Amino acid sequence: MQLLDCPVRNYAWGSRTALAELRGQPGPSPHPEAELWMGAHPADPSRLAGSGSTLLGQIAEDPVAALGQRVCERFDKRLPFLMKILAAEEPLSIQAHPSLQQAREGFERENHRGISLAARSRNYKDDNHKPELIVALTPFSAMAGFRDPASTVELLEQLGSERFVPYRDLLAAQPDGSGLRALFTTWITLPSSDVSELVDDLAESCVALLARSQRGRFAAVARNLLQLVERYPGDAGVLAAILLNHITLRPGEGIFLDAGNLHAYLHGVGVELMANSDNVLRGGLTPKHVDVPELLRVVDFEPLELAPVPLRNAEPGGTVEQVYQAPIDEFALSRIELDATGLLHSVSHGLSRGGPQIIACTRGEVIARGGEQEVRVPAGGALWIPDSDPEVILHAVTARDEVFRAVVPH
Numbered sequence: 257m258q259l260l261d262c263p264v265r266n267y268a269w270g271s272r273t274a275l276a277e278l279r280g281q282p283g284p285s286p287h288p289e290a291e292l293w294m295g296a297h298p299a300d301p302s303r304l305a306g307s308g309s310t311l312l313g314q315i316a317e318d319p320v321a322a323l324g325q326r327v328c329e330r331f332d333k334r335l336p337f338l339m340k341i342l343a344a345e346e347p348l349s350i351q352a353h354p355s356l357q358q359a360r361e362g363f364e365r366e367n368h369r370g371i372s373l374a375a376r377s378r379n380y381k382d383d384n385h386k387p388e389l390i391v392a393l394t395p396f397s398a399m400a401g402f403r404d405p406a407s408t409v410e411l412l413e414q415l416g417s418e419r420f421v422p423y424r425d426l427l428a429a430q431p432d433g434s435g436l437r438a439l440f441t442t443w444i445t446l447p448s449s450d451v452s453e454l455v456d457d458l459a460e461s462c463v464a465l466l467a468r469s470q471r472g473r474f475a476a477v478a479r480n481l482l483q484l485v486e487r488y489p490g491d492a493g494v495l496a497a498i499l500l501n502h503i504t505l506r507p508g509e510g511i512f513l514d515a516g517n518l519h520a521y522l523h524g525v526g527v528e529l530m531a532n533s534d535n536v537l538r539g540g541l542t543p544k545h546v547d548v549p550e551l552l553r554v555v556d557f558e559p560l561e562l563a564p565v566p567l568r569n570a571e572p573g574g575t576v577e578q579v580y581q582a583p584i585d586e587f588a589l590s591r592i593e594l595d596a597t598g599l600l601h602s603v604s605h606g607l608s609r610g611g612p613q614i615i616a617c618t619r620g621e622v623i624a625r626g627g628e629q630e631v632r633v634p635a636g637g638a639l640w641i642p643d644s645d646p647e648v649i650l651h652a653v654t655a656r657d658e659v660f661r662a663v664v665p666h
């Protein structure tokens with residue numbers, strides 16, 4: 257096992273304080289720090305601490321020792337997941353990810369057309385799907401999946417804008433996936449002057465709704481929409497946001513985003529685990545390329561009842577390690593809480609062997625012991641455990657240790 261040096265990605269929506277605070281470094285940072293990448297993604301692989309080599313290089317050198325036979329065969333000698341710590345100060349773009357088949361076809365199609373991988377208009381950067389699981393470390397707000405249309409009709413009624421009446425009627429007449437597709441398509445293809453007027457009108461309606469009641473059913477939605485208008489005036493993504501579920505996760509709660517789920521992260525710090533892919537179809541809240549026809553092909557318009565992912569104990573009767581239940585082949589995520597005083601949680605926990613593992617410490621500090629080795633993993637630190645290592649046992653250092661564990665499920 258080895259500690260990883262993880263690259264920080266400086267996107268504009270990132271926080272100047274959250275990742276620095278997590279890692280005990282002085283802040284605010286000179287640039288927004290958006291994501292800490294823990295893994296072997298070719299675009300920015302983690303380095304093995306104290307050596308010149310990357311995790312990507314080490315896996316390539318001896319894939320069977322790193323990943324084990326099973327993962328090598330199933331995932332073409334590559335680590336099939338990427339773990340991130342994500343710190344959103346401002347909303348990310350509204351987006352959806354393709355299914356595996358859509359990604360294979362799209363990648364092939366764009367290669368065939370001779371669109372360069374670096375081109376701004378390129379949608380498919382690889383031939384893989386990108387299911388995502390995000391777990392909150394702080395209260396984490398997001399939008400994901402389409403709200404039940406009957407509720408959205410009620411929201412539009414409460415907003416009370418004359419200008420939105422035809423759209424409300426459209427959805428009321430067809431309160432299902434087809435109605436949502438029709439309304440979303442209408443909005444995202446409107447001339448930009450019409451979008452601007454609608455967004456301005458929406459902002460006024462949200463202000464009025466909040467003036468009437470700060471605690472009503474749609475108050476949190478109205479506050480989110482106002483924040484989006486402020487950041488992206490005239491962007492059709494703000495209209496799309498009217499149709500989506502808005503959720504605020506409590507620390508430890510997670511949501512799973514499967515192919516076709518239209519979503520945007522709004523604010524907060526979280527652990528994200530995903531398949532190794534860069535395939536993103538954007539739908540607004542961004543100055544980047546938006547390919548509307550391709551987005552419409554990928555988005556799943558069926559209404560979604562959004563709820564945190566259920567958890568189960570990793571071992572029968574043992575509550576120290578809890579697994580987020582998401583139906584994915586590439587990865588599984590679990591959360592482990594340890595307590596050096598032994599009052600609240602266990603003092604130590606053994607990690608079952610089998611395949612590659614990455615351990616991220618998100619609170620406190622833990623000591624990992626395996627064979628002759630002992631490694632301290634501080635908050636914000638990540639530990640790589642290859643398949644060939646003996647069993648690793650985590651030991652608590654503080655009374656409030658928290659780690660997340662990424663593995664490839666059997």
Ligand SMILES: [Zn+2]
Pocket residue numbers: 351353388513519
């Ligand atoms: Zn996404």
